[in-house]
Amino acid sequence: MRRSDYLLKRTGFALITIFVAITLNFFLFRVLPGSAITNIAHVPHSSRQLQVALTREFGLDKPKWEQYLIYLKELGKGNLGISWANQQPVTSEIRTDLANTIPMLTLGTVLSILLGVGSGVIAAWRRGRTGDYGPTGLALLFYSFPTQWLGLMLVVLFASVLPISGMSDPFLVDPTMLQKLTDILKHMILPSATVALTLYGSYALIVRSSMLETLGEDYVLTARAKGLSGWAIVRKHALRNAMLPMVTLIALSLGTVVGGFILVEVVFSWPGIGQAAYQAVVQRDYPMLQGVFLVLTISVVVFNLLADLVYFKLDPRVTE
Amino acid sequence: MSEVLQDPALVAPPPKVVRFARVIRVLRRRPSAIAGGAILVFFILIALLAKWIEPYSIADQVGKVFGHPSLAHPLGLDDSGYDMLSLLIEGTKVSLIVGFAATCVSMIIGGGIGLSAGYFGGATDTVLMRITDYFLVIPDIPLMIVLAALFGSSLFNIILVIGVILWTGTARVIRAQVKTVRERVYVKRVRSLGATHSRLILQHILPQVAPLLIANTVLTVAVAIFDETALSFLGLGDPSSVTWGQLISHAFERSAISAGAWWALVPPGLCVAALTIGCYLLGQAMEDALNPRLKVAHLAPRGFRLRPLVGRGEESV
Numbered sequence: 001m002r003r004s005d006y007l008l009k010r011t012g013f014a015l016i017t018i019f020v021a022i023t024l025n026f027f028l029f030r031v032l033p034g035s036a037i038t039n040i041a042h043v044p045h046s047s048r049q050l051q052v053a054l055t056r057e058f059g060l061d062k063p064k065w066e067q068y069l070i071y072l073k074e075l076g077k078g079n080l081g082i083s084w085a086n087q088q089p090v091t092s093e094i095r096t097d098l099a100n101t102i103p104m105l106t107l108g109t110v111l112s113i114l115l116g117v118g119s120g121v122i123a124a125w126r127r128g129r130t131g132d133y134g135p136t137g138l139a140l141l142f143y144s145f146p147t148q149w150l151g152l153m154l155v156v157l158f159a160s161v162l163p164i165s166g167m168s169d170p171f172l173v174d175p176t177m178l179q180k181l182t183d184i185l186k187h188m189i190l191p192s193a194t195v196a197l198t199l200y201g202s203y204a205l206i207v208r209s210s211m212l213e214t215l216g217e218d219y220v221l222t223a224r225a226k227g228l229s230g231w232a233i234v235r236k237h238a239l240r241n242a243m244l245p246m247v248t249l250i251a252l253s254l255g256t257v258v259g260g261f262i263l264v265e266v267v268f269s270w271p272g273i274g275q276a277a278y279q280a281v282v283q284r285d286y287p288m289l290q291g292v293f294l295v296l297t298i299s300v301v302v303f304n305l306l307a308d309l310v311y312f313k314l315d316p317r318v319t320e
Numbered sequence: 321m322s323e324v325l326q327d328p329a330l331v332a333p334p335p336k337v338v339r340f341a342r343v344i345r346v347l348r349r350r351p352s353a354i355a356g357g358a359i360l361v362f363f364i365l366i367a368l369l370a371k372w373i374e375p376y377s378i379a380d381q382v383g384k385v386f387g388h389p390s391l392a393h394p395l396g397l398d399d400s401g402y403d404m405l406s407l408l409i410e411g412t413k414v415s416l417i418v419g420f421a422a423t424c425v426s427m428i429i430g431g432g433i434g435l436s437a438g439y440f441g442g443a444t445d446t447v448l449m450r451i452t453d454y455f456l457v458i459p460d461i462p463l464m465i466v467l468a469a470l471f472g473s474s475l476f477n478i479i480l481v482i483g484v485i486l487w488t489g490t491a492r493v494i495r496a497q498v499k500t501v502r503e504r505v506y507v508k509r510v511r512s513l514g515a516t517h518s519r520l521i522l523q524h525i526l527p528q529v530a531p532l533l534i535a536n537t538v539l540t541v542a543v544a545i546f547d548e549t550a551l552s553f554l555g556l557g558d559p560s561s562v563t564w565g566q567l568i569s570h571a572f573e574r575s576a577i578s579a580g581a582w583w584a585l586v587p588p589g590l591c592v593a594a595l596t597i598g599c600y601l602l603g604q605a606m607e608d609a610l611n612p613r614l615k616v617a618h619l620a621p622r623g624f625r626l627r628p629l630v631g632r633g634e635e636s637v
Contacts, residue, residue, distance in 0.1 A: 013453070016454070017453075017454050017457050017458075020454045020458075021458055024458070028466060028467070028470060029470070140597055140600060140601075141593065141597070143596070143600070144542075144592070144593040144594075144596030144597045144600065145589065145592075145593050146546060146549045146550070146553075146565075146568065146589055146592050146593070147550070148549070148550070148553045148568060148569075148572070149549070149568050149585070149588075149589035149592070150589075152568070152571065152572055152577060152585055152589075153585070153586075153589070155577060156577055156582060156585070159577075252456070254459070255457070255458070255459035255460055255461075256459075256460070256461075258459040258461065258462060259459060259460055259461025259462070259550060260461075262461060262462070262465075262554070263550055263553060263554070266553065266554065267572070277462065277465060278554055278555075281465060281469045281554060281555060281556065282555055284469070289465075289466060289469060290466075292462070293462050293463070293465075293466050296459055296462045297457075297458050297459060297462065297463075300457060300458070300459045301457055304457055
């Protein structure tokens, strides 16, 4: 297969996945018997007018395939409907929420990758010795803590030193730009730390096993036979090749990242998209829930595609 | 026909017994596998004996609200004056039920899809694996949230929702393994003797894949329990049942933290962590025992002994 074909194939796969997600979204909320929006028109003890009005508003009198086409068309215009909770367009709500989530999540993820790669490489290099058991044990411990529990533990431990809720202090009087920024950063520490700590564990374990696989290759044995020191082998020969599975596995773990940060945002009342998902569930605000699910799925698919492209860049052999 | 099929000279000995025995032999030499197994057995015992070892009723106030840990109540009391230790034991039972039941659902779906994709190959394989790939990319927790929010949150629904989502990894692992088993000589012989598909799959391929399926089960149980705590925390658990996830969620919602009642929060989290570690250690050790790659000699910490690479040949594990 030629290289351009490979790129085309991966992009095509991503597009189809997004389409599947969109269809799944429609199916779950509209088609399944007793599903949310179909039920809307059956409000108990409702007047005839209300039923007719609701049926018309959600187009329930039209055949399913026509509803589906309308849904696709509106989606193409970027219209995700109106939130039932506050009557705002879902699209603009989600945009605000994403802007709040991204900095916190990026900080957490970058920290976790740095910690995870460092700890995993050291553990693989010192395989079967104290240098392995220490970092691997710690990684396993953090991997196994439930995200929300770890967040709550940080709240218990640091509640007296750091802000534990929200994104900014509402009682700041006439803050300067700098004060505002430090305030937000302070609020960001605990949520980001929770994201970083929960993710770092699984990254460290992934990196360790990926490094171990690579260290088992014949060329590593050759390098050793040439008399290279252990660390030089790790740095110059093994790490570069171990990067490949790491990129894939880290990309695949993005689905978990998405799950994790929803919990973190709920614990710390961070006004991001995870919090929005939670609120949508609590208030049974289906248009919002639908929108959040779609946005989260599409971002995971896009990041997977990016990982594929990075992989492609790192390893020119990848054309199957 | 059946006599021919049972003739050991014609059908190369299906090494299923050897395989299980070998996995167990490898596991017994690994302290991490023993520790993991011990943790798992410990929790299973507690779950089985729950009815008899819960010191207090889990539906009655038996002391002061947020009472401190004491001799009578080793783990203190919760926001309604219920005994934490009893709740924790009950939580062990229900969490394990959710974990194992959801895993069963996911093993049936994932195992079935993996077996058929790997065994039949061709178009079946392509279609099934495409579907798996799509589901693999869609993030788990948001999909679970949507499903649980739409279909209500009884314990039964939670089990289904988690099971329906966790099968993708299993399907891929099993498919890969089936593909290698399918090409073994003895399978070809049995096929040429006219064995039916179902006979081949059930008698000759499934036993070969079974240890891997079990390793996968052990790993998935932990994920299922983990996911249940997440759903509970988001208010999508079954409010009438006591699980570790519900206990953590209650500590958050009912102000155990601001009341300084750490004993309502710490134990359920540690239980989830301990069980996850146990499952991880045991499951990973089993997978390692089935994957000969990591036995390469020059990785051995002590010395530089060159051992022959075990089982890299055709009849490898």
